[in-house]
Amino acid sequence: MEFYLYKELMDEDKVFNVDKMTDMQFGTLARSRYQEASGHWKKELNLEDARSRNVKDYLAKYIEEQLVDERYQEVYLDNRQFTSVRTILPFLTGRVTAPEVVPAGGDDTSLNFAEDFEDALKRHAEKQMARAKIRLAVQEVLIGKRIGYLKWRYDAYLDDVVLEHVPAESCVIGKRSKLFEEPDFFRHTQKRSVGDLLLQFPDKKAKILELFSISRGTPSQLEKEYDIEEDWLWVTLEGKKELVVGWSYNKFVFGKMTDPNFDEGGKNLLDHPMIPFAMFGFLNDGSGWVDQTSFMEQGKYLQRGINRRGQVIAESAKYGGTGVPIFAKGAITQKDVAKIRFSPIQRVLLDTTDVSKAFTTWQAQNLPNFIVEDKMDLRNSLDNIWASNAVLRGQQSENKTATQDILNRNQAEGRLADPVDCIDDSMNRFYLIEAQMMYRYFDCNKFYNYIGNDGKYVSVIVNSKTIAKNLGIQINVKAGTSLPIDRAQRRATVMELAKLNRVSTLDLYKELDVFEDPEAAFKNYMLEQADPKSLLAEVDKTVFDREANQDLIEVIGGKMPAEREDISEEYMKHLNEYLMTDKYKLLKQEAQSRVSEFIDNIVAKADRKAAKLAMQPNPEANGPSTGMPTDVPPEVQAMMEQQGGQPGQPPAGAPQPPAQPTADAPPQPPAPTGGGFA
Numbered sequence: 001m002e003f004y005l006y007k008e009l010m011d012e013d014k015v016f017n018v019d020k021m022t023d024m025q026f027g028t029l030a031r032s033r034y035q036e037a038s039g040h041w042k043k044e045l046n047l048e049d050a051r052s053r054n055v056k057d058y059l060a061k062y063i064e065e066q067l068v069d070e071r072y073q074e075v076y077l078d079n080r081q082f083t084s085v086r087t088i089l090p091f092l093t094g095r096v097t098a099p100e101v102v103p104a105g106g107d108d109t110s111l112n113f114a115e116d117f118e119d120a121l122k123r124h125a126e127k128q129m130a131r132a133k134i135r136l137a138v139q140e141v142l143i144g145k146r147i148g149y150l151k152w153r154y155d156a157y158l159d160d161v162v163l164e165h166v167p168a169e170s171c172v173i174g175k176r177s178k179l180f181e182e183p184d185f186f187r188h189t190q191k192r193s194v195g196d197l198l199l200q201f202p203d204k205k206a207k208i209l210e211l212f213s214i215s216r217g218t219p220s221q222l223e224k225e226y227d228i229e230e231d232w233l234w235v236t237l238e239g240k241k242e243l244v245v246g247w248s249y250n251k252f253v254f255g256k257m258t259d260p261n262f263d264e265g266g267k268n269l270l271d272h273p274m275i276p277f278a279m280f281g282f283l284n285d286g287s288g289w290v291d292q293t294s295f296m297e298q299g300k301y302l303q304r305g306i307n308r309r310g311q312v313i314a315e316s317a318k319y320g321g322t323g324v325p326i327f328a329k330g331a332i333t334q335k336d337v338a339k340i341r342f343s344p345i346q347r348v349l350l351d352t353t354d355v356s357k358a359f360t361t362w363q364a365q366n367l368p369n370f371i372v373e374d375k376m377d378l379r380n381s382l383d384n385i386w387a388s389n390a391v392l393r394g395q396q397s398e399n400k401t402a403t404q405d406i407l408n409r410n411q412a413e414g415r416l417a418d419p420v421d422c423i424d425d426s427m428n429r430f431y432l433i434e435a436q437m438m439y440r441y442f443d444c445n446k447f448y449n450y451i452g453n454d455g456k457y458v459s460v461i462v463n464s465k466t467i468a469k470n471l472g473i474q475i476n477v478k479a480g481t482s483l484p485i486d487r488a489q490r491r492a493t494v495m496e497l498a499k500l501n502r503v504s505t506l507d508l509y510k511e512l513d514v515f516e517d518p519e520a521a522f523k524n525y526m527l528e529q530a531d532p533k534s535l536l537a538e539v540d541k542t543v544f545d546r547e548a549n550q551d552l553i554e555v556i557g558g559k560m561p562a563e564r565e566d567i568s569e570e571y572m573k574h575l576n577e578y579l580m581t582d583k584y585k586l587l588k589q590e591a592q593s594r595v596s597e598f599i600d601n602i603v604a605k606a607d608r609k610a611a612k613l614a615m616q617p618n619p620e621a622n623g624p625s626t627g628m629p630t631d632v633p634p635e636v637q638a639m640m641e642q643q644g645g646q647p648g649q650p651p652a653g654a655p656q657p658p659a660q661p662t663a664d665a666p667p668q669p670p671a672p673t674g675g676g677f678a
Contacts, residue, residue: 021237023253026246030231033174033185040175041290047146051169054144054296057303058082074318076311080379081296081303084386085142087393092419093135094484096125097427097477104472113470120462121431121475123448124438128163136165137280138423144296145169147289148280151188152433154261154441161437166277173279174233179286180425186232186275195222200247201254211252228254232275243273261437267471270436278430282419295386302382309375316367323361331358387415413483420480427477435475439467548574555598556591567606575599 041047056062060079067075099121103114137148145168155162166188174185197208208214214221232245242264246256258264262273283291322342331350340348352358383389390397392412438446441464448460494511497503503511505525509518548571551561564571578584584595 021235021244021256023246023256026244026256027248027251027253029235030185030187030229030233030246030248031251033233034172034187034231037172037174037185037187041172045146045290045292047290048169050294050297051145054294057296057300058085058143063307074311074314076307076314078306078310078379079303080306080382081299081386083393084295084299084383084388085139087388088386088416088419089135089139089142091392091413091416091484092423093131093138093482095482096122096131096134097424098122098481099427099431100476100478102474102476104470110470113466114473116460117435117462117467117470117473119450119458120438120446120448120460121434123450123460124161124446125163125430125434127448130163133163133165134280134423134427137278140168141280141282141291142295144294146281146291146294147173150278150280150430152276152278152430152437154437159441159444161434161441163434171277173289175288177289179281179284179289182234182272183232183275183277183289184234186277188230188232188277189227190230191225192228193223193225197228197247197254198222204254207252208254211249243275261433261440263440267468268436269439269467269471269473270432274429274433274436276433276437278426278433280423280426282422299382299385302378302385305378306375306382309371309378312371313367313375323363326360326362328352328358387412420483423482424477424479427482428475431475431477435467438462439464439471442467547571548578551598552578552595555594556587558594560598567602567609572602572606575602 058081060077060082063075063077099118101114101118101121103110133150137150140148147168149166149168149171151164151166153162153164154160170189172185172187174183176184194208194212194214198205201208209217212221212224212226226249229248230245231248232243234241235244236242237244243259243262244256245259247254259273261276262268262270279289281289281291283293283295285292325340325342327337327350331352332348336348340346350358389408389412391408397408442462443464445461445463448462450458452458491512494503494508498508506518506522509515509521515521547564547568551564552575554561578595579599584592587595
């Protein structure tokens, strides 16, 4: 469920009563702007019909309209428009364009914040699945909808700034503003349930129930959705231009308010209010936000020519060998003629005594070469419009060398540089709106945790207060960072540099991307080259036992892990090593106490086990028994020594074995046993 709520809703007077403007005035102005905008796009671009035709061309639905009887008609379709979209779309949206934050000052604090905020913008966008949603917006532009939209909004239920992909047909943008200027008007028609509206506009409950003819307010009635109009427009209030948003249905205005994402009386990260939509377009002359044409429209007639040439070739290939049957008039009815197929299981009965005079076949002549050549020219022309050649599509090319393939691919990528730049321009607006809304709504700390490029854990904390201290930052994008990485080419390049000794070993490890931790791999390499014994010592120091680690996690969390039957040497080593780390020292006092008590119990259990083992004879040992099993770990022996024993002797308090007589000393009587241990 989506809740379009804002924090200012607690103050109804401020939210729903824009000074000097009534609900009726707002609704009248919004409808006027909508009629102006929709009429303009219909007259100038015939936008609605163009979108319908382009989607039909993308899906090749026009083929179905040309069929008279699909049971007997051969259909040829080589939909290269569809293939081209699927080819360049992953290229244009291979990655999310990276933001770039210029610090407000030159001090270390400003520099560190700029780096952290840059990561926060990127990680927050990734959390909102920005790549997939950008891909949908770009796809709408490619298939001929002339513009794509993404929307940022604050969700009070989630207490987060969320990103939405908005279908192009659900939006109408004003005509008065030029490209890159703030739109003068924007309408987003969205599906909203009655329950959502009651939650957002509690003061209009009675009117909302009356509007939708609801008497009892049953769940089925409250869950029913309607097309609600969200209008953003600039109005002049008290001599000042302000951005106002309102919601309405059938000329009834539920409420209106000044831009909730911008603090009119305070400081903001943005210079001026912005309608919270990011627009994507590729073929624009700058006169407005909607593209004048599309790749689909420019390649439409070439695509139909390809299909026609292909149909001729396909039919010639079919009938060139079998021919077209021709019957004498009266030998068979016209209705039955339509059913004739060249099939070995079909039998035809002709009304004649001499079949040779009533039936023959017409053989097609060989097609001239220019028909096939014309088809290939049409294909090349269409691929040229899309900059989608065989190499970029992953097809087998006619080039004789790999170098020619690389050159052709680079040429195609150069043609796509313009759409890439357009995406970067749109992403600049994308990050500006995201940053402003994070500043407005992140009252509490927001954590962004990830693994950095060096393989280390990174945690970034962002809130409104930290952003407020750095309002002078500038937000841009890193050009071209949306393009996919050609890893094969980069690896080949770095290997050539390695052969020429023009790249460091550490950089080589990082670029090859075969090590989980390239820095650690490089360190081990250097240790092995300088002192192999030191490397062995480092390996011995690395102690990790999964069972011990799991038990420690439970103890720190306040739970008591289940008692384990066998305690291994690695288990004990892991516990001892943990007590020496900073992780233990940084724990809270309560957690430290639990960990210490847990480890003490484990050591006591090990002591008891060692004592029992010490009392058991060792028949396999050569010579007299020492009372110490030969397989006791060194750590256990050390603990036993601390308890008062010596290596090879039972611990203090254990029954002592009888003394063995020697040549100089007579046998001693046994110790008394009635009062316990001596």
